[in-house]
Amino acid sequence: MxxxxxxxxxxxxxxxxxxxxxxxxxxxxxxxxxxxxxxxxxxxxxxxxxxxxxxxxxxxxWEEDAGWDRYINQRRLTFMDDQSTFTVDFKSSHFNEPPYAGVVxxxxxxxxxxxxxxxxxxxxxxxxxxxxxxxxxxxxxxxxxxxxxxxxxxxxxxxxxxxxxxxxxxxxxxxxxxxxxDKYVPADHMLTGIKEIIRFDQKVLEDRFQLNGKSGMSNEFVGYATNGVEGGGFLYTNKDTISLGLVLGLKDLREKGQKPYDILNEFKKHPVIADTIRGGEVVEYSAHVVSSGDKRVMxxxxxxxxxxxxxxxxxxxxxxxxxxxxxxxxxxxxxxxxxxxxxxxxxxxxxxxxxxxxxxxxxxxxxxxxxxxxQDAVHLLHDPVMTQKMPNLICDFGRNFFSIKNEPTKKAREMLSDSVKKHASYWDLIKIGAKGAKSL
Amino acid sequence: MKLLSLPERLGLVTYRNQAKSDIKPHIKVDTDICNSTCPHKCTTYVCPANCYTMDDAGKVHFQVEDCIECGTCMYACDQGAVDWEFPDPEIGRGVTWNFG
Known part of the structure; x- marks a missing residue:
């Protein structure tokens, strides 16, 4: 050399x-x-x-069964409160043929x-x-x-x-x-990711997540997952394991005095997540800092x-x-x-x-x-209204909408209005709506 | 499923040079700063491997053995107490991930 x-x-x-x-x-x-x-x-x-x-x-x-774990043909975005999840779910055979849109x-x-x-x-x-x-x-x-x-x-x-x-x-x-x-990069626009690799019998994993061959699913979570800290959760299906974890805003974590591994356990205890991961065995715990995409830090x-x-x-x-x-x-x-x-x-x-x-x-x-x-979308996603109030509001609405009570049923619009009043305000929504319209 | 405690989680981590008793720490912490002027002592709770602990008297202590090189403390500490480097492959600690 x-x-x-x-x-x-x-x-x-x-x-x-x-x-x-x-x-x-x-x-x-x-x-x-x-x-x-x-x-x-x-x-x-x-x-x-x-x-x-x-x-x-x-x-x-893709002709080689090595390196990558699964291709993604299902995307899920889940809003979460302490009891419930409300999920937007998109799955399509359109994603089944290579070149794949994404691989885990x-x-x-x-x-x-x-x-x-x-x-x-x-x-x-x-x-x-x-x-x-x-x-x-x-x-x-x-x-x-x-x-x-x-x-x-x-x-x-x-x-x-x-x-x-x-x-x-x-x-x-x-x-x-x-x-x-800069020599010192402040915590403001950085996050800490922590995750567990949880192993299952491969057939159990494939049945539980409705996977076929090498297909896979990605699921992101906002709301209760992060216990009030800015950020979100994720679940990805690997070959015979899942990656389950959180990404937590470092400044917010510091200000709220929380421990990342405790939040992860709370996330795992959530009734919906507990059902999802039942019978799995943790085989690795890891963590790494990740940047947010906020240009101010780049x-x-x-x-x-x-x-x-x-x-x-x-x-x-x-x-x-x-x-x-x-x-x-x-x-x-x-x-x-x-x-x-x-x-x-x-x-x-x-x-x-x-x-x-x-x-x-x-x-x-x-x-x-x-x-x-x-950039506006990045800022929006880190807005507490978006990470906390919105998931609570959506889950509250879901709970009312999907409850059949043998009594006169309110119109969905009225239910939504009730949920908005309970968890946020129209002012919050107008602000978020304006930001959202700008960012998308 | 059973929830794991942090020591159980760290027990799953493969550390480098585990057989060596005398390793060169890759992070140096000036705990005098933590224990005098720092208003939050945040490393004692934000560190995902709990390398920073607080004793009963409220004093911060640091150990590098459990560090998983995530970098959290380097950003979270805004007091200039954390001097962060990557571990030396031969005489340092640090991790080798099995999954990553």
């Missing part, structure tokens, strides 16, 4: 691996460094990988599988003996000369390259060290001479109510980063202006277009 690389990628998560795959396909010489024991070993997601970029990196990945993945397995695919791409490139995936190495410093990134340092060892891709994840210490993110500049930042290191993640998107942003931004580096090599120019092309292409991509367009 004496010679200089075209590129050093820091972090073998979805962003780093997608960058690496693209570099290998573009016949570039690179070093992909991962601090964990193997790619994926330190990574946690909900999680669903949305969209179809995976098929660009691993064509016909468990990162320790998925990232490791994707790394094997990257290695296969390396083996086919001209740099089969000169490009490497190197786990168990912690990058401590980005080496810079005259303001340009020229390599990395780990312990006493230094490795040099024309460029560096930072794909280190949300806890982006190196991005901070090179001055692209690094403004995602490049400098010889360096670009992609994936969640750039806080590229968003939940605008439709889906929690993070891994697909990581994948696309990794691809765009690698394309910029490839172009830079062709032009023999890795300077500031050449790296800026990455941010330009990112701004033109669906990622920044969506993040820019849906």
């Amino acid at each position: 004496e010679e200089k690389f075209d590129c050093i990628i820091v972090g073998a998560g979805v962003a780093g691996l997608s960058a690496a795959m693209t570099l290998a396909n573009n016949n570039m010489k690179f070093l992909l460094i991962e601090k964990g024991e193997f790619p994926g070993s330190k990574n946690v997601s909900g999680g669903v990988l949305w969209g179809n970029d995976l098929a660009k990196l691993v064509p016909k990945y 993945v468990l990162r320790s397995k998925f990232d490791n599988w994707l790394a094997e695919k990257v290695q296969e791409a390396i083996d086919k490139s001209d740099y089969a003996m000169d490009s490497f995936i190197a786990p168990n190495i912690l990058v401590e410093e980005i080496l810079e000369e005259d303001g340009k990134a020229v390599g990395i340092r780990t312990g006493d060892e230094k490795f040099y390259a024309d460029s560096v891709i930072l794909a280190e994840g949300v806890n982006n210490l190196l991005t901070r060290k090179v001055g692209l993110q 690094p403004k500049k995602l490049y400098k001479a010889g360096l670009v930042v992609c994936g969640e290191a750039a806080n590229l993640l968003m939940n605008a109510g439709k889906a929690i998107q993070g891994m697909d942003y990581a994948m696309r931004s990794g691809i765009l980063a690698a394309d910029t580096i490839t172009e830079a090599k062709k032009n023999k120019d890795f300077g500031d202006a050449a790296m800026k092309k990455y941010q330009d292409t990112l701004s033109d991509s669906y990622i920044m277009k969506d993040i820019n367009n849906f």
Whole structure:
């Protein structure tokens, strides 16, 4: 490893691996460094990988029964109070054929599988003996000369390259060290995700969730799930396990003095959830910070001479109510980063202006277009009216609407009006309605 | 289904270098700040692995052994008491997820 690389990628998560795959396909010489024991070993997601970029990196990945767990053909959004759930449920055979709209993945397995695919791409490139995936190495410093990134340092060892891709994840210490993110990132727009992997007999799981073959279901929860803390819950079906967890606003958690693992147990005790998970066995408990998609916290500049930042290191993640998107942003931004580096090599120019092309292409991509367009939705989803009052109101209405009492029945409009008065106010709804109309 | 306590949950986590008794902590906490000027001592409840505890006298203590590298304390602490790094692969602690 004496010679200089075209590129050093820091972090073998979805962003780093997608960058690496693209570099290998573009016949570039690179070093992909991962601090964990193997790619994926330190990574946690909900999680669903949305969209179809995976098929660009691993064509016909669905023909292989490896890496991913299930494809999504059912989406559920559940409003929850202390007793009830009111769910919007959409399932369609339209989603049954590849390319799939989204696949559920468990990162320790998925990232490791994707790394094997990257290695296969390396083996086919001209740099089969000169490009490497190197786990168990912690990058401590980005080496810079005259303001340009020229390599990395780990312990006493230094490795040099024309460029560096930072794909280190949300806890982006190196991005901070090179001055692209504030040294201290406050809790205001960050969340903590915690989850349990709960195992079932595969047939029990498939029967309980009405899964067929490799089909799967994703379910998000708002309201009682988070016990008054801003955020939401999630349930995804994996092959023979489910991922059940919460995403909790960190500032709100701090202010309300709550413990995340206690809230998770309350969520699991909810009568509807208890029915859903009965007989399961917890096989892993994990947690990870996640960014909210609020632009106020994102690094403004995602490049400098010889360096670009992609994936969640750039806080590229968003939940605008439709889906929690993070891994697909990581994948696309990794691809765009690698394309910029490839172009830079062709032009023999890795300077500031050449790296800026990455941010330009990112701004033109669906990622920044969506993040820019849906900021109001992000704010709306973190509004206490939306996370608390609305679910209570909806469940109260549901309870009245679906109760048959052998007495004169009120019209639905009247029932709704009763529920609104009990749990919120028309003023709340007008405000939310106005915000909602603007955000959608 | 049976609800797990936090120690039971952490018992399911695979930590690195578990055989080594002498590990290099990847997080340093200046508990003098926690125990003098901090108005909320929030790490003692927001940490998903309960690495920060409060004793009967209300003092904050920190241990790194149970840390699952989530990053929560780095953002939650707004007092400058938490110095957060990633664990060293050879002599640090930290996690290896089986599912992730």
